[in-house]
Amino acid sequence: MNAQSSIRPAAPVIAIVGATGAVGAELIACLEQRDVPLSALRLLASPRSAGQVVPFRGADLTIEALNDDSFEGVDIAFFSAGATISRRFAPLAVAAGARVIDNSSAFRMDEAVPLVVPEANAAALADHAGLIANPNCVAAIATVALAPLQQRWSISRLSLTTYQSASGAGAIAMEELRQGTAAALADTPFEPQVFPHPYAFNLFSHNAEIDPETGYNGEELKVIAETRRILGQPKLPIGVTCVRVPVLRAHSMAVTIRFEDHITPAQIRDCLAAAPGVRIVDDQATNHFPMPSEASGEDDVLVGRIRTDLGDPSGRSIAMFLSGDQLRKGAALNAVQIAEALLAVPA
Amino acid sequence: MNAQSSIRPAAPVIAIVGATGAVGAELIACLEQRDVPLSALRLLASPRSAGQVVPFRGADLTIEALNDDSFEGVDIAFFSAGATISRRFAPLAVAAGARVIDNSSAFRMDEAVPLVVPEANAAALADHAGLIANPNCVAAIATVALAPLQQRWSISRLSLTTYQSASGAGAIAMEELRQGTAAALADTPFEPQVFPHPYAFNLFSHNAEIDPETGYNGEELKVIAETRRILGQPKLPIGVTCVRVPVLRAHSMAVTIRFEDHITPAQIRDCLAAAPGVRIVDDQATNHFPMPSEASGEDDVLVGRIRTDLGDPSGRSIAMFLSGDQLRKGAALNAVQIAEALLAVPA
Numbered sequence: 001m002n003a004q005s006s007i008r009p010a011a012p013v014i015a016i017v018g019a020t021g022a023v024g025a026e027l028i029a030c031l032e033q034r035d036v037p038l039s040a041l042r043l044l045a046s047p048r049s050a051g052q053v054v055p056f057r058g059a060d061l062t063i064e065a066l067n068d069d070s071f072e073g074v075d076i077a078f079f080s081a082g083a084t085i086s087r088r089f090a091p092l093a094v095a096a097g098a099r100v101i102d103n104s105s106a107f108r109m110d111e112a113v114p115l116v117v118p119e120a121n122a123a124a125l126a127d128h129a130g131l132i133a134n135p136n137c138v139a140a141i142a143t144v145a146l147a148p149l150q151q152r153w154s155i156s157r158l159s160l161t162t163y164q165s166a167s168g169a170g171a172i173a174m175e176e177l178r179q180g181t182a183a184a185l186a187d188t189p190f191e192p193q194v195f196p197h198p199y200a201f202n203l204f205s206h207n208a209e210i211d212p213e214t215g216y217n218g219e220e221l222k223v224i225a226e227t228r229r230i231l232g233q234p235k236l237p238i239g240v241t242c243v244r245v246p247v248l249r250a251h252s253m254a255v256t257i258r259f260e261d262h263i264t265p266a267q268i269r270d271c272l273a274a275a276p277g278v279r280i281v282d283d284q285a286t287n288h289f290p291m292p293s294e295a296s297g298e299d300d301v302l303v304g305r306i307r308t309d310l311g312d313p314s315g316r317s318i319a320m321f322l323s324g325d326q327l328r329k330g331a332a333l334n335a336v337q338i339a340e341a342l343l344a345v346p347a
Numbered sequence: 348m349n350a351q352s353s354i355r356p357a358a359p360v361i362a363i364v365g366a367t368g369a370v371g372a373e374l375i376a377c378l379e380q381r382d383v384p385l386s387a388l389r390l391l392a393s394p395r396s397a398g399q400v401v402p403f404r405g406a407d408l409t410i411e412a413l414n415d416d417s418f419e420g421v422d423i424a425f426f427s428a429g430a431t432i433s434r435r436f437a438p439l440a441v442a443a444g445a446r447v448i449d450n451s452s453a454f455r456m457d458e459a460v461p462l463v464v465p466e467a468n469a470a471a472l473a474d475h476a477g478l479i480a481n482p483n484c485v486a487a488i489a490t491v492a493l494a495p496l497q498q499r500w501s502i503s504r505l506s507l508t509t510y511q512s513a514s515g516a517g518a519i520a521m522e523e524l525r526q527g528t529a530a531a532l533a534d535t536p537f538e539p540q541v542f543p544h545p546y547a548f549n550l551f552s553h554n555a556e557i558d559p560e561t562g563y564n565g566e567e568l569k570v571i572a573e574t575r576r577i578l579g580q581p582k583l584p585i586g587v588t589c590v591r592v593p594v595l596r597a598h599s600m601a602v603t604i605r606f607e608d609h610i611t612p613a614q615i616r617d618c619l620a621a622a623p624g625v626r627i628v629d630d631q632a633t634n635h636f637p638m639p640s641e642a643s644g645e646d647d648v649l650v651g652r653i654r655t656d657l658g659d660p661s662g663r664s665i666a667m668f669l670s671g672d673q674l675r676k677g678a679a680l681n682a683v684q685i686a687e688a689l690l691a692v693p694a
Binding site: 181 | 564
């Protein structure tokens, strides 16, 4: 525990960088809904958003333009404005005495920066030096369900195939999905601006750049690296396919887990039923399993379709299906939970 | 080769049972587009559709009500009206001398009935006794890409995770997706009739009944059994997760193939580039890979994202992503190709 983390006011001053984005709006909602104690909330964004007014706990907060002096007096700063902004301003915030919870990919693979999903590796928070990284949305949602299994049994391989929502690319992508779909239904032309492909009633491989050596895209490589870090298994073999589907704000994924031993679906179900942040939705009789429509707006990661993978002749693999809100557990909620964990640690 | 398959007129009389459905309409389109020789086309459907007029090659064809005597003089009958209709009427058609190509699941696992994807196992057609089964759409699309690999190398395991379109549940499901989505965009209530779950901007586990023993649903078990049959590998371990996504008429799937030996992505690409019915769409530089929007209305199965699976430490697994038109290669086109193969065999 370092000097920085011992500054711990009962009601901190909290700042949000990127307050007008999809994750920014969800951070404000999470702080409000969870009654996070704070003495002031500063909403920071680009100069073109400055002056906008946002309601919060009955008051009207005015968006301020982010600048080098924005962090004076700030105790906790959430960053959600992309890696470039984080690289430039997060060190200034730390220097001003704030603890920074960064939702960008800027520091996630920096060994000096803990990468934290509180349900999975809260202990990693003990070692921060002012900066904590919030994981990629797929890694965050997956590890809520994977960490309890990995803590109880030994995972030897993982496979993740995703069904990712528009929200991962921001509010503008959600709007593009809506507008493009309305145009498709009306049979009128629509030119996508955010994505390189039509999105209405379509899906496409995640548009992150492809690594020519592996053929994996940047999103898939993030998921692999971050999942390994959060689970504390730096060499775990993980196969990932990331696909964007026409869903607004919850990610789903088909997950196959190879264990060292034979674990039954019932053992998995029992373990996850007791796990924080997980809700089992696995009703075979009524065909009711995790869906984005039920995960959206929820804090829990929904887990179902738990069964032995018939593709592994050893019988040691379990298949399951998850849905989790990309804006909440995949981003804002996880960041707020990190802040709550920081605030809960006795000074 | 039996007596039946030697009846081979140059211009057969063709019948379509279920002519008003989504697959029926696509069968008519395929016969027209492919210039399949025929002397007459009889369109059969339920009594409530009788009397409707359908244009075909410049003429107007009138839908007739299906009855026990519908198959007199018919040489080839396509069935696409569900397993119950096929079980009742396909034997009558065969008895009347027709060769039946059945798109339902009724006879697919009957050892006496060949289950055929012409690109994969055309030789199986030699053994028919009047009835040929057209596979499940996922199995048909997958095996177009898998059979050439399996014929060249040895496949030891498969994993398929699907992104299935509305069309698999018929024209009524496509309409439900459109109407439900329009309602969601307008923020008005919509009660789904076809599916048990909301479909707009949502996805859900395939709604086929779950087998309590394995936890797999009926669709997944069909894909396993039929893929094994078409590939001629009755015990191949196959893991499948079938998911319905809000896409209108093309199925996509993430496929992982474990080979007995090390096969490189370049070898896979070369093999599939030469395979009939496959089009490689695998441009890493522009992030252009198989998508339903480009597979829809096309005959070829699009294959891309070909790479070594990082989840298999042996390095012997290849991951790839496919899209294929559910109504064409997944149903009508495959059936018409079977008819073409039957007509091409010398009498």
